[in-house]
Amino acid sequence: MRLPAFLADQRRLRRVLYPSSATLATLTRLHALLIVSSSNHLLASLAAAYARSGALDAAESTLATSPASPSSIAAWNALLAAHSRGGSHSTALRVFRALPPAARPDSTTFTLALSACARLGDLAAAESIKDRAFEAGYSKDVFVCSALLHLYSRCGAMGDAVRVFDGMPRRDRVAWSTMVAGFVSAGRPVEALGMFRRMREDGLEGDEVVMVGVVQACAATGDAQMGASVHGYILRHGMRMDVVVTTSLVDMYAKNGKFDVARQVFRMMPYRNAVSWSALISGFVQNGHADEALDLFRELSTSGLQPDSGAHVSALLACADMGLLKLGKSIHGFILRRLELNCILGTSILDMYSKCGSLKSAQKLFDRVSSRDLVLWNAMIACCGTHGRGHDALALFQELNKTGINPDHATFASLLSALSHSGLVEEGKFWFDRMGKEFGIEPAEKHYVCIIDLLARSGLVEEANDLLASMQTEPTIAVWVALLSGCLNNKKLELGENIAEKILEFQPEDVGVLALVSNLYAAAKKWDKVREARKLMKDSSSKKVPGYSLVEVRGMRHMFVMEDQSHPQLQEILKIVAKLDSEMRKMGYVPRTEFVYHDLEEGVKEQLLSYHSERLAIAFGLLNTSPGTRLVIIKNLRVCGNCHDAIKYISKIVDREIVVRDAKRFHHFKDGACSCGDYW
DNA sequence: GTAGGGTTAG
Numbered sequence: 001m002r003l004p005a006f007l008a009d010q011r012r013l014r015r016v017l018y019p020s021s022a023t024l025a026t027l028t029r030l031h032a033l034l035i036v037s038s039s040n041h042l043l044a045s046l047a048a049a050y051a052r053s054g055a056l057d058a059a060e061s062t063l064a065t066s067p068a069s070p071s072s073i074a075a076w077n078a079l080l081a082a083h084s085r086g087g088s089h090s091t092a093l094r095v096f097r098a099l100p101p102a103a104r105p106d107s108t109t110f111t112l113a114l115s116a117c118a119r120l121g122d123l124a125a126a127e128s129i130k131d132r133a134f135e136a137g138y139s140k141d142v143f144v145c146s147a148l149l150h151l152y153s154r155c156g157a158m159g160d161a162v163r164v165f166d167g168m169p170r171r172d173r174v175a176w177s178t179m180v181a182g183f184v185s186a187g188r189p190v191e192a193l194g195m196f197r198r199m200r201e202d203g204l205e206g207d208e209v210v211m212v213g214v215v216q217a218c219a220a221t222g223d224a225q226m227g228a229s230v231h232g233y234i235l236r237h238g239m240r241m242d243v244v245v246t247t248s249l250v251d252m253y254a255k256n257g258k259f260d261v262a263r264q265v266f267r268m269m270p271y272r273n274a275v276s277w278s279a280l281i282s283g284f285v286q287n288g289h290a291d292e293a294l295d296l297f298r299e300l301s302t303s304g305l306q307p308d309s310g311a312h313v314s315a316l317l318a319c320a321d322m323g324l325l326k327l328g329k330s331i332h333g334f335i336l337r338r339l340e341l342n343c344i345l346g347t348s349i350l351d352m353y354s355k356c357g358s359l360k361s362a363q364k365l366f367d368r369v370s371s372r373d374l375v376l377w378n379a380m381i382a383c384c385g386t387h388g389r390g391h392d393a394l395a396l397f398q399e400l401n402k403t404g405i406n407p408d409h410a411t412f413a414s415l416l417s418a419l420s421h422s423g424l425v426e427e428g429k430f431w432f433d434r435m436g437k438e439f440g441i442e443p444a445e446k447h448y449v450c451i452i453d454l455l456a457r458s459g460l461v462e463e464a465n466d467l468l469a470s471m472q473t474e475p476t477i478a479v480w481v482a483l484l485s486g487c488l489n490n491k492k493l494e495l496g497e498n499i500a501e502k503i504l505e506f507q508p509e510d511v512g513v514l515a516l517v518s519n520l521y522a523a524a525k526k527w528d529k530v531r532e533a534r535k536l537m538k539d540s541s542s543k544k545v546p547g548y549s550l551v552e553v554r555g556m557r558h559m560f561v562m563e564d565q566s567h568p569q570l571q572e573i574l575k576i577v578a579k580l581d582s583e584m585r586k587m588g589y590v591p592r593t594e595f596v597y598h599d600l601e602e603g604v605k606e607q608l609l610s611y612h613s614e615r616l617a618i619a620f621g622l623l624n625t626s627p628g629t630r631l632v633i634i635k636n637l638r639v640c641g642n643c644h645d646a647i648k649y650i651s652k653i654v655d656r657e658i659v660v661r662d663a664k665r666f667h668h669f670k671d672g673a674c675s676c677g678d679y680w
Numbered sequence: 681g682t683a684g685g686g687t688t689a690g
Contacts, residue, residue, distance in 0.1 A: 048681085077681050084682095108682045115683065146683035153684095177684045212685040247686040278687040313688035347689035378690040410690055 044071045048078040056082055060095065068102030076103055080112040089116040093125060105132070107141045114147035123155045140168065146175050153182025173204055180213035189220035208239050212248045219252035227252045228261075243269070247276040254283020259292075274300070278310035282317070290318035294327070306338075309345050316348040320355035323634040323661065326555035328352040329361075343373045350376065354383035356552075357632035357659040357666060374405050382414035386665040388675040390422025397431075409441050416450035420457075421665060423679050428454045449478045456486020457679070461495065477506040481513055484520060493524040500529075509540040512638060515597060537597050549617035550634040553624045560616040563608075567616075569623060576619040581610050584649040592642040609642050614660060618647065622654060630657045638662045648672050 044066070050059035059079045063072060076099060083092035096113040099105060105113075110133035117126035130148060138144045145168050152161035161182050168175060176199040183192035196206065196214045206214060211234050218227035231249055239245065246269050253262035266272065266280050277300045284293035297315040300307050307315075312335055319328035332349050335341065346369045353362035366372075366380045377400045384393035397415050400407060407415075412435045419428040432451045435441045443451075448471055455464035464483055468475055480503050487496030500517045508514060518533035548561045560567070567573060581589075593605040600608070614635050621631040639647075639662045651658050652672035660667045668675035 074681065081681065106681095111682045118683095143683050148683095150683065172683090174684045179684095181684065207684095209685045216686080242685095244686045249686095251687065273686095275687045280687090282687060308687085310688040317689080344689045349689090351689065373689095375690050380690090382690060414690075 044069055044075040047072075048075040051075070051078040051082040054082070056086075064098075064100075068100050073103045073106055073109060077106070077108045077112060080109065080116075084112060084116055084119070087119075089119045092116040093120070093122075096129070105136065107133075107138050107143055110136070110138055111141075111143040111147045114144065114151055118147065118151035118154050121155055123151070123157070126151050142168070142170060142172060142175065146172075146178060149175060149178040149182065153178060153185065156186055158182055158186045158188070171202070173199075173207055173210060176202075176204060177207075177210040177213055180210060180217070184213055184216045184220060187220070189217035192217035193221070193226070205237060206233070208242060208245050211239065212245055215245075215248040215252045219248075219255045222256055224253075224256040224258050227256060227258075243271055243273060243276060247272075247279050250276060251279035251283060254280055255286065257287050259284070259287075259289075272305075274305055274308035274311055277303075277305065278308065278314055281311055282314040285314050285317045285321065288321075290321040293318040294324075309335075309339055309342065312339070313344060313348045316352045320352040322557055323356050323550050323552055323632055324555075324557060325353075325356035325358060325552060325632065328356055332365075341369065343369070343371070343376050346372075347376045347379045350379050350383065354379070354386065355661065357630075357661055359383065359387045359389075359666075372403075374400075374408060374411070377405065378408075378410045378414055381411065381418065385414055385418025385421055386661075388421055388666065388668065388677075390418045390424045390427075393418035393422075394424070394427055407439060407441075409444060409447075412439075412441060412443075413446045413450065416447055416454070420450045420454035421676065421679075423454070423458060423677075425454060425458045425460070445473065445476055445479070448475070449482050452479055453482035453486070456483050457489060459486075459490050461486050461490055461492045465495065477503060477508060477513070480506075481516065485516055488516065488520045488523060491523070493520065496520045497524055497526070504533075504536075511537050511540060511597065514540065519594070534597070545636065547613055547635065547637040549613040549636075551617040551621045552632065553621060558617070558620060560613040560620065562613045562616075563611050564613075564616070567620070569620065572623055573616055573619045576622055577610055577615055580619070580650055580653060583653050584646060587649055587652070589646060589649050592645065595640045595642045609640075610646075612640065612643050614639060614643050615646065618650060618658060622656070627654075628656070630659065632659045633661070635660060635662045638664060639667065644674065644678070648674055 044063070047059045047062040050056070050062060056079060059075070059082070063075055063079065076095070080092050080095055083089070083095065093113065093116050096109070096116070099109075110129060113129050114126055114133070117123070117129065133139070133144050145164055148164045149161050152158065152164065161179065165171070165175065165179055176195060179195045180192045183189065183195060192213060196210065199206070199210070211230065214230050215227065218230055234241075234245065246265060250262050250266045253259075253265060262280060262283060266276065269276060277296065281293045281296045281300070284290070284296065293314060297307065297311060297318070300311055312331060315331055316328060319325070319331065332352075335345055335349070339345065346365060350362045350365045353365060362380070362383050366376070369376060377396065381393045381396050384390070384396060393415060397407070397411065400411070412431070415431060416428060419431070428451055432443065432447065435447070436443060448468070452464045452468055455461070455467065461483070464486060468479055468483060471479070480499055484496055484499045484503060487493065487499060497520070500520050503513065503517055514533055514537045518530050518537065521529035521533060546561055548559055551558050551560070591606040591609050593602055593609065596605040596608055614633050617633050618631060621633070625631065639660055644667065647658055647660065647667070647669050649672065651669035658669040660669070666675070
């Protein structure tokens with residue numbers, strides 16, 4: 001059949017098929033005519049027009065039902081591009097795989113397909129596409145190579161990215177910026193900065209996109225000065241200060257602790273969105289300013305902008321930090337009403353419950369999330385571990401293995417730490433052995449710390465020592481400390497003395513570490529060494545972080561510092577402390593004054609112990625909550641052995657559950673016993 | 681017609 005006259009008029013037709021002028025109805029009418037006329041070339045153009053106007057199914061079926069023509073690959077490309085614009089990367093890949101053999105993919109096709117793989121993080125799928133692209137002669141194509149760079153960067157294969165990059169005959173700004181961003185996300189910010197330098201030596205200056213990566217690199221190195229000079233570079237080059245560039249600057253300044261500058265840049269933004277707020281909020285949380293972070297979060301909530309998931313994550317982190325269970329709960333409720341519960345939010349909520357001492361709520365949340373990713377599993381395993389549930393952690397780990405998700409280094413760190421806290425030696429040895437052999441994860445420093453701690457504490461000091469000697473990398477102080485405390489507990493004093501020497505070579509300033517060394521020398525009756533260690537403790541204690549305890553009462557946070565006299569209820573608190581003290585003594589409590597590292601009279605030492613911040617916080621909690629209420633105390637340092645004893649007695653006297661989170665883990669005290677079984 | 685950018689969880 002002959003084409004209708006207007007269809008033969010190519011100029012007119014092109015106007016119709018051009019995206020802005022064609023309505024879907026026009027395209028559909030045309031479609032009918034073209035089918036009858038069986039003009040494959042025009043059908044392809046029509047399909048492209050369909051794709052551009054969002055009618056992707058129509059585009060695909062048009063292409064699939066008409067024979068391939070020289071122009072059909074452009075139409076297929078338009079369809080692929082439309083899918084990736086819409087974020088449907090797996091559909092894009094499906095379309096790519098379903099290409100009819102006659103439609104020969106070109107540079108654009110491969111670029112789009114590889115880009116889809118990159119977004120999906122699907123290295124395996126990309127590999128065969130790359131082979132086909134290279135066979136078709138596109139191995140030096142700037143676009144194909146850039147897509148490959150992006151792919152490898154996103155999948156953490158920077159070695160491959162570098163190989164492709166080095167093989168490129170010509171590198172444009174996109175290629176450089178992909179490398180900069182790649183090194184940043186691989187956690188190699190110094191190399192990212194090196195890339196930027198090389199780029200400039202190559203004669204190219206940065207644009208807005210490149211600079212975002214460079215600013216991120218400055219944020220990651222913590223080099224505030226470099227960050228400021230990069231900021232200057234951006235201003236000097238007259239770049240557009242769009243919301244992304246400015247947000248990255250806010251983030252960089254906040255991460256580097258330059259809160260005033262971060263605030264200033266933030267306040268001067270002509271337009272900010274939820275991400276800009278989140279950047280500032282998370283900067284505060286990460287630097288230990290949870291209070292300010294929550295203030296900002298409240299300000300965001302009343303600013304008219306809807307806080308997004310990122311802002312909620314930071315707010316939850318702040319709650320977790322300070323043990324604000326009530327606020328955390330209400331944020332959880334808000335998320336359920338207003339946002340979709342994704343894995344990141346779920347993990348943040350779980351972690352908040354865990355850190356606020358509410359193991360049950362954490363478990364409940366974990367059970368409610370239907371599609372769990374590895375991070376969520378890891379968080380739950382870690383939660384069991386810190387709450388002293390080694391067996392539960394192991395059971396979860398085994399359940400995880402049945403899902404087909406592969407555990408990673410963090411999974412094993414949490415698992416081994418859980419097993420170590422619960423003293424599960426056989427299980428610990430078993431899984432430490434398997435992690436490399438069966439799961440291909442080479443044990444790192446943190447894994448060694450757990451397993452050596454576990455072995456040494458369980459009396460297998462020689463075995464722990466052998467394992468330490470077999471380490472591929474130079475052991476850090478943490479490994480030695482784990483071994484030393486095992487030596488002390490199991491009276492392996494000769495070995496312990498050698499290790500104590502080793503530890504002193506690190507010139508530790510941590511009072512806990514020095515106390516351990518001193519106690520070991522005392523056990524070995526090396527009194528001059530004891531004096532030496534005590535002197536180091538005295539010198540370093542001036543630099544020591546002061547210990548404090550937090551307790552939440554009716555949604556309000558209260559902070560106690562040792563010997564703090566400023567609290568309005570101080571007299572009542574001290575009365576309770578004294579009353580408990582005398583009752584405890586009747587039950588057999590003996591203050592362990594060896595935990596006071598000052599030369600004082602015994603009586604003074606005893607009194608000092610009873611004024612430890614956790615004791616004050618507990619007394620305050622008892623004073624202001626009704627019987628039966630659970631008390632959750634958050635301590636920034638580790639609970640001392642004496643307080644641990646004392647709280648066991650207190651939990652029996654007052655018939656309350658008392659939960660203490662210290663710098664390492666949780667202790668659930670009830671009926672005169674602790675969940676850690678005094679094994680910590 | 682195609683490639684690169686900000687916050688956030690263990």
